[in-house]
Amino acid sequence: GAGVSQSPSNKVTEKGKDVELRCDPISGHTALYWYRQSLGQGLEFLIYFQGNSAPDKSGLPSDRFSAERTGGSVSTLTIQRTQQEDSAVYLCASSLAGATEAFFGQGTRLTVV
Amino acid sequence: AQSVTQLDSQVPVFEEAPVELRCNYSSSVSVYLFWYVQYPNQGLQLLLKYLSGSTLVKGINGFEAEFNKSQTSFHLRKPSVHISDTAEYFCAVPNYGGSQGNLIFGKGTKLSVKP
Numbered sequence: 001g002a003g004v005s006q007s008p009s010n011k012v013t014e015k016g017k018d019v020e021l022r023c024d025p026i027s028g029h030t031a032l033y034w035y036r037q038s039l040g041q042g043l044e045f046l047i048y049f050q051g052n053s054a055p056d057k058s059g060l061p062s063d064r065f066s067a068e069r070t071g072g073s074v075s076t077l078t079i080q081r082t083q084q085e086d087s088a089v090y091l092c093a094s095s096l097a098g099a100t101e102a103f104f105g106q107g108t109r110l111t112v113v
Numbered sequence: 114a115q116s117v118t119q120l121d122s123q124v125p126v127f128e129e130a131p132v133e134l135r136c137n138y139s140s141s142v143s144v145y146l147f148w149y150v151q152y153p154n155q156g157l158q159l160l161l162k163y164l165s166g167s168t169l170v171k172g173i174n175g176f177e178a179e180f181n182k183s184q185t186s187f188h189l190r191k192p193s194v195h196i197s198d199t200a201e202y203f204c205a206v207p208n209y210g211g212s213q214g215n216l217i218f219g220k221g222t223k224l225s226v227k228p
Binding site for chain 2: 004033035042043045048056058059091093100101102104105106107
């Protein structure tokens with residue numbers, strides 16, 4: 001597609017439920033990143049995928065968070081047993097390998113009630 | 114460890130006035146520096162970047178930034194702002210302790226341009 005696509009754009013879930021957030025990167029981009037943007041914490045790195053290499057998961061805040069990237073393209077960020085502090089905007093970005101510019105999607109706004 | 118400090122959380126300014134958004138960084142290695150802009154309900158868009166070479170970097174929408182190594186700063190400037198520049202601006206550096214994609218962002222500066 002023309003840009004990074006994220007779905008859903010908004011998600012309201014009950015505390016304790018699992019959620020899946022989807023990211024469709026720009027075609028041909030081998031690098032994919034997830035960030036979280038919240039009022040108290042600003043923008044936080046979560047996870048990074050590059051080609052077939054093992055992902056950098058150093059930013060995942062707890063073992064309730066996981067992400068996968070199937071076929072080197074679409075990525076899914078899963079949050080299990082959601083908590084209210086998980087409420088945030090989750091941003092996905094992609095780039096060409098070795099590039100210094102990442103292109104961001106519009107984000108998924110997650111609200112845990 | 115790297116860090117980024119944006120000194121102003123909010124900057125109100127009148128249309129056609131000049132603006133400077135401040136960013137200071139801390140890094141023990143040579144740096145790349147970035148400014149991103151986020152319009153309301155949008156993702157982040159790269160405004161400009163410093164990798165090497167000339168310390169004055171020009172970006173999109175008439176913005177520019179100057180890398181000052183002695184002051185560890187990378188302030189963003191525009192000589193005359195428009196209403197459409199109302200957005201949140203983020204300064205960022207790569208996390209050299211992490212993977213290539215791991216950027217450290219400042220807390221952001223909300224620029225509000227008033228008519």
